[in-house]
Amino acid sequence: MSPANLGLPLTWRRIPERYGLIGSECENCKTNYFPVRKMCPKCRRKGKMREVKFSGKGKVYSYTVIYSPPTGFELDAPYAMGIIELAEGPKLTAQIVDSDPKDVKIGTPVEMIFRKIQEDGYEGLIHYGFKFKVVR
Numbered sequence: 760m761s762p763a764n765l766g767l768p769l770t771w772r773r774i775p776e777r778y779g780l781i782g783s784e785c786e787n788c789k790t791n792y793f794p795v796r797k798m799c800p801k802c803r804r805k806g807k808m809r810e811v812k813f814s815g816k817g818k819v820y821s822y823t824v825i826y827s828p829p830t831g832f833e834l835d836a837p838y839a840m841g842i843i844e845l846a847e848g849p850k851l852t853a854q855i856v857d858s859d860p861k862d863v864k865i866g867t868p869v870e871m872i873f874r875k876i877q878e879d880g881y882e883g884l885i886h887y888g889f890k891f892k893v894v895r
Contacts, residue, residue: 784811793849813847815871820844824860839863858893868894
């Protein structure tokens with residue numbers, strides 16, 4: 760198996776969360792989680808989890824601006840990476856795109872967009888998923 764194909768099973772397993780922003784909710788305590796959890800950390804065995812599709816709306820909880828990017832992201836710099844608090848409660852880490860990093864502040868409203876995340880070489884696997892943009 761080539762190195763480019765080593766991540767294929769993981770990529771397929773992450774399609775629901777990356778493509779549809781699918782998480783889970785405990786039907787007992789009504790707490791939302793992202794990514795999907797099999798068991799509620801609060802309720803343990805008493806909890807019953809169900810999948811839920813999040814709206815993609817949220818706000819910047821925290822952020823940083825990347826000036827020295829890792830390999831593969833050189834053309835994107837400078838760019839903002841943020842911890843996004845979804846309207847439904849969970850927090851996740853994502854790149855903030857289509858926005859000047861100067862416009863990103865704590866509390867700024869954002870919404871999910873679907874974009875290419877990375878590419879494994881010239882003929883390798885292309886990973887797609889969620890990023891966020893500032894809502895004006």
